[in-house]
Amino acid sequence: MDKDPAINVLGGALQPCSIEPQTGFFRDGSCNTCAEDRGSHTVCAVMTAEFLALSKYLGNDLSTPRPEYAFPGLKPGDRWCLCAGRFLQAHGEGAAPMVDLAATHARALDIVPIGVLHDRALPDPDSDLP
Template sequence: MKKFAATNIRGKPLQVCGTSPMTGFFRDGCCNTGHEDAGMHTVCARVTAEFLEFSKNRGNDLTRAFPGAAFPGLQPGDRWCLCAARWLEAYKAGVAPPVDLDATHEETLAVIERSVLEEHAISE
């Protein structure tokens, strides 16, 4: 599997999103993407209880563990590479979780406007 260039939405090197639990389509801790990543898991977010409930109601229960896939399930506060389309859907529903712009892949900009992501930037 080949990854695209690891650049964030600011045009700088993509930073690590999260390693506990290990995130990313390639399970490398980064929101890297490539042709195999049909879901475009490029948005680095700090998930919230509201977002997790929203995702569950849309058929993707991210709180449920999948031991066979080494996925422990997410809890509010965990950092995770979300599908750009799901994050945008959550944004339109008013429950988008905060985003780490330095760890969000530039390919996200094909789906979500930079200004929208900046409005939801994690301030740490």
Template sequence: MSSESSAQNADQNSDLNVLGSPLELCSCEPMTGWFRDGFCRSDVADLGQHSVCCVMTESFLSYSKAQGNDLSTPVPAFSFPGLRPGDHWCVCAPRWKQAHDDGMAPPVRLEATAFSATDVIPLELLKACAYQGMT
């Protein structure tokens, strides 16, 4: 495969979710995503790989804060409102996997989780943690 067709496949996969269908919006309230467009997709500049659309829980927000990533405190200078349980947010794939390994991972919205998340997290694990409520 040429590098051009490989790059084209990567671009196509960036708009697919882990189920192989078009990537759905994660959240616009609050606005999320590496590109702050509501979608959990990333590019090579996104070293954290913000590709997993999650439904925030109190336990995950507390866990994340204890890990040094306070997602619940507003930061007006960055137009960040702070997250509350029930909010949908793009979480970094390695951070989600770490939280899962520690028993603290939030539920995942598969339809809004980028295909690239499977580079870090096995699809079966994501499916086992799929959000069962209303989107």
């Protein structure tokens, strides 16, 4: 599987999302993607209890550990590469988590409008704005 270029939604180099827990379609800590990534695991999101409950209700339980897949289960505050479609669905339900734009792959824009991502963006740590 050939990875797509590692570019984020801001046009820069894709930054890591999470090493602990290890995330991403390739489980490389980044929201890299490729043609085989049918779910488009491209949105680097910070989990909330509300989003985890919605995801479980919709049939994708991300909070229960699954040792057979080396999956520790997620808790609020964990960062995870979400499927772009699930993120957009959660946004429509008012339960979208915050996102790290620098760690969100540009391919997320195939599914999620940039304005929606900006609405849920974490504050820029380098910004002088309050």
